[in-house]
Amino acid sequence: MIRKPVMSFIADRLNRILPSQTIAVTQKARALKAEGRDIISLSAGEPDFDTPDFIKRAAIRAIEAGKTKYTDVAGTLELRKAVAARLNADFDLDYKAEEICVSTGGKQVIYNVMVSTLNAGDEVIIPAPAWVSYPDIVTLADGTPVIVQTNPENGFRLTAEQLRAAITPQTKWLCLNSPCNPTGAAYDTEALKALTDVLLDYPDIWILTDDMYAKLLYDGVVAKTVVQVEPRLRSRTVTMNGVSKAYAMTGWRIGFAAAPVELTRQLVKLQGQSTSNPCSIAQAAAQEAVSGPQDFISEMVAVYQERRNLVIGMLNDAPGLSCALPEGAFYAFPSIAGVLGKTSKGGRFIDSDEAFVNALLEETGVAAVHGTAFLTPGYFRISYATSTELLKEACTRIQIFCQGLS
């Protein structure tokens, strides 16, 4: 679908996509705060923890050692080896350095993958709720996103039946994200095996598994990744991960792909003609992150788990909202079914999730992202990667807002 052109000079491919909604809401919240409004932003998927000092020091050492020049387009050999070792330690995966491509964040990994492989008409299956950027990146790359709505009754996990029904001769990729942004749903071995069994029947379909939140799991839940569960899919899987969320390094922009060498070479070719290598200093920091001490991650996870419990409890106490307990990531994705059709104290009619988050922002200063941005109307997403104090205050405001609806 071509949206109304913003400017006739602009290419159709850009008119087909929207600005990133997570970024748009975050920027709006930032602008309101700058105007002096009392805003609590729960919109961005960004850890409030600072990047650990030992990682920062590695970046400072890199600058001082003059590591300020171009690196290999795919990332330094040292970082690619360190990434391979981390994937081995965490998921039992066996990749060589030439099968790793480091990019400027996970987003560039997905972009590289889609632009390198999609022709017009190729379909990409995306289970929804889904992270805002998947469909737009697919569209930008001339592909067709095929959205499959998962059900809350299945914990928002794609089932084998749903996957089989979505497959057509045009299907080129399945995009999986576990734990999922925005629902926090994670696939255990059984849930993943059900999907990989279907994929074994379709040898032309590739799998992009976005494991960005795989270290952020609660209550002892263990999530697996595709190749770990079904090594026969290794030759057609891209395992995507990065340092943004698990190491509190969003601004450093380092993501990576582990993929068969033939595809990796194409990702590198594209990257060499677009951004060249990711930042050399950020690469040095990422190398320290993935190969240095990992114990701070479990400390962060323990804090996220406490916050999750607090937030889910408070949201479920807000009249008209209901929210399942997420297994991973740092998002809550409550349903607003019980408040649709009501009017806020400020006189705003809540006829959609977008109307809900707009009214919430205007009347309480709490910024959240509407479910439609994640392809699932009737919900909204809040990030609980924010201080416990602010979360309490934000959830109290949400409760008061919902109590005031009539």
Ligand code: AKG
């Ligand atoms: C999110 O908020 O969902 C993120 O992953 C970070 C911002 C972005 O969408 O790139």
